[in-house]
Amino acid sequence: MPRIIPPEERQFSLVLALLATEHGLTKEQILSTVDGYAQKYDPDGPNANLERQFERDKDALRELGLPLETVDPPGEPGNNQLQRYRIPKGDYELPGDVTFTPTELGLLQLAGAVWREGTLSGDSRRALIKLRALGVEPDGVMLGYAPRLRALEPAFAPLTEAIERHEIVTFPYLRPGRTSARPHTIKPLAVFQFRGRWLFQGLDHADRPLTFLLSRIVGEVKGTKTYFEPPAGDQAARAVADLQRVWDRQTATVEVVPGSDAAARLGRRFGGDDPEATVLTVHYSDLALLADELAGYGPEALVIEPEHLKQAVVSRLEAILWQHAEAEGAA
Amino acid sequence: MSAAGPTRPAFAQDRLAFLLSFVPYLIDHPGVKVADAAAHFGVGEEELRAQVERITGLGVPGATATYGPEDLFDIDWDALDDADEIYLTNRVAIDDAPKFSAREAAALIAGLQYLQALPGRADGAAIATLMAKLSRGASATPPAVAIDRGVADAALGVIRAALDTGTRVEFDYLNSRGEHERRPVDPLRLESRDDTWYLRGWCHLRGDVRIFRVDRMQHPIATGEKVQHTPEDVALSETLFDPSADDLWVGLRIAESAIPTVAEYLTAESKLVPDGEGRVRTRIRVAHYHGLKRLVASLPGLLEVTDPPEARKAVADWAQAALDRYRSRGRA
CATH class of the missing domain: 1.10.10 (Arc Repressor Mutant, subunit A)
Incomplete structure (x- = not known):
């Protein structure tokens, strides 16, 4: 009985064959000759299962970033049977000048480990496997550190994929300050982190830029199979810069109780050189979000101005008191 | 696909x-x-x-x-x-290492940007060089994922230096009675979840491993004393919140759409029971009510404590004390 060939061996043989061919191989040639397919190939049959396997293997190669190219036969564009496949070596290989020092590799390993729990953990793990091909031993300066980005917000993977495909998405969003979610339909541009929070920027139906907190996307992110032409440029860098401008412009004055949790946490971010400061100038990008945080500090933080932030905090505190003042269920 | x-x-x-x-x-x-x-x-x-x-x-x-x-x-x-x-x-066909996929490069680039928050670890120029190399080594433009530099925490610098030299740190930290206590700690591992940094260390006051939020430490200093406990001789858990026999159970009612916002507090024991009015009931473990009242107050309208009555009262008192301050300030 012939040995069962594991998928990675079949895919490896496929990569070798596609790298070795100069003019490309037709699907027929691949299925009938490449190790892992050839054993199951029936010269008389329709080979439907084998063709489906080939389609899945092509996806697997593309997922790994291997530049799979299709060449249409001259004079017969789109003829599926005569289409040829190849992997151009120049596009496949890591450029010779991309090298890393042991210290850089130590940093990259730590950068990859950041994703241990998240959806990008598989991607970073495979990147680190590929880096080992270079034979550089990382130095150990990063022992003793376990930084983790959760990206547990299940929105992360579908959003980054939709950004790659330029696909319009829909999702339910719970705005800070609201108690129920509303559906949104958005052209996704960038996922980024700002001041420790994961955010996502996209365009609405009128192409106005909107920013969302990933943690407040409270349901499935769905693709709509509708695609759009994204604006040119580095969207993530632009989104960060946009938010930074808002952040720089919007300030509140907050008085904190010395020695309190609020003094420690806000003081660290906004206290400047004086660790004992009790009146802080607090920058923010979203008023409702800051009001939530300040309400959490209870009596330890008091908004002096602006008035609408003070009102937002007071109304939150009133709602909490109303909800918890009576015996449970009375509300 | x-x-x-x-x-x-x-x-x-x-x-x-x-x-x-x-x-x-x-x-x-x-x-x-x-x-x-x-x-x-x-x-x-x-x-x-x-x-x-x-x-x-x-x-x-x-x-x-x-x-x-x-x-x-x-x-x-x-x-x-x-x-x-x-x-x-x-050998056949292959000479060199393959390029990264766009997403592989993006994962490492985003991770690198995040590491910039670690003071003294990775300077900006070195990281920029590395990110450029990763982009050139990718088979397509990495998708837009970016992390801003954030605000470096001075306490992080103190802990990092102590960790590197194997010396003890000391800081004031809130205990379960809501008071500050001076904690002498042998640092074992500096950890983080997104924007929050934690020190896992041997606490000499408690005689056990404890986890401390770095942004809740006050007056951190390096004492210069050699540590008695190292990561080699202490078993370190991979989870951030280790359940303890001293934990208190609290009943919650959560708006259904807000469940993801409290996901990190839910454990395997936290069953979600819909109440038919768009809310679910569940139970979580907390170390003390001082942390709970802050959590509930920071998610206004989304999270209601249902029991025990002392926990509800802790939340209500917290909100009342804050409102009293606003009222007395208004009269002044």
Whole structure:
């Protein structure tokens, strides 16, 4: 009985064959000759299962970033049977000048480990496997550190994929300050982190830029199979810069109780050189979000101005008191 | 491939990435010892030997569309058997390492940007150089994922230096009675979740491993004393919140759409029971009500404490005390 060939061996043989061919191989040639397919190939049959396997293997190669190219036969564009496949070596290989020092590799390993729990953990793990091909031993300066980005917000993977495909998405969003979610339909541009929070920027139906907190996307992110032409440029860098401008412009004055949790946490971010400061100038990008945080500090933080932030905090505190003042269920 | 389509098992892809990386490594390191190669790729020696043997059966369909000996990888079997050394004697198709996929590069780039928050670890110029190399090494433009630099925390610098030199730190920290206590701690590991940094260390006051939020430490200093406990002799858990026998159980009612915002507090024991009015009931463990009242107050309208009555009262008192301050300030 012939040995069962594991998928990675079949895919490896496929990569070798596609790298070795100069003019490309037709699907027929691949299925009938490449190790892992050839054993199951029936010269008389329709080979439907084998063709489906080939389609899945092509996806697997593309997922790994291997530049799979299709060449249409001259004079017969789109003829599926005569289409040829190849992997151009120049596009496949890591450029010779991309090298890393042991210290850089130590940093990259730590950068990859950041994703241990998240959806990008598989991607970073495979990147680190590929880096080992270079034979550089990382130095150990990063022992003793376990930084983790959760990206547990299940929105992360579908959003980054939709950004790659330029696909319009829909999702339910719970705005800070609201108690129920509303559906949104958005052209996704960038996922980024700002001041420790994961955010996502996209365009609405009128192409106005909107920013969302990933943690407040409270349901499935769905693709709509509708695609759009994204604006040119580095969207993530632009989104960060946009938010930074808002952040720089919007300030509140907050008085904190010395020695309190609020003094420690806000003081660290906004206290400047004086660790004992009790009146802080607090920058923010979203008023409702800051009001939530300040309400959490209870009596330890008091908004002096602006008035609408003070009102937002007071109304939150009133709602909490109303909800918890009576015996449970009375509300 | 559609987003909704089935995701391939990650490990088949890892194994393909391994094969594609292992071959150029062997080309660049003729005569490498099995043990060294195994250590480099983080696999066992037996496993590595099996991978070497497996490669020798693989190759390209040659000129006659069959796999002749000249079309297959081959090694010096004597060197492997006698000296544990790997020499490729015939190789096909592959010369160099593969590029990164756009998403692989993006994952590392985003991770690097995040590490900039670690003071003294990674300076901006070194990280910018690395990110540029990763972009050039990717087969397509990495998707837009970016992390801002944030605000470096001075306490992080103190802890990092203590960790590197194996010395003790001391800081004031809120205890379960809501009071500050001076805690002498041997640092074991500096950890983070997104924007929040934690020190896992041996607390000499409690005589056990404890986790401290770095942004809740006050007046941190390095004492210069040598640590008595190191990561080698203390078992470190991988989870951030270790359940304790002293934990208090609290009943909650959560707006359904707000469940993801409290996901990190839910454990396997936290059953979600819908109440038919768009809310769910559940139970969580908390160390003390001082943390709970802050959590509830920071998610106004989304989270209601249902029991025990003391927990509800802690939240109500917290909000009342804050409102009293606003009222007395208004009169002043």
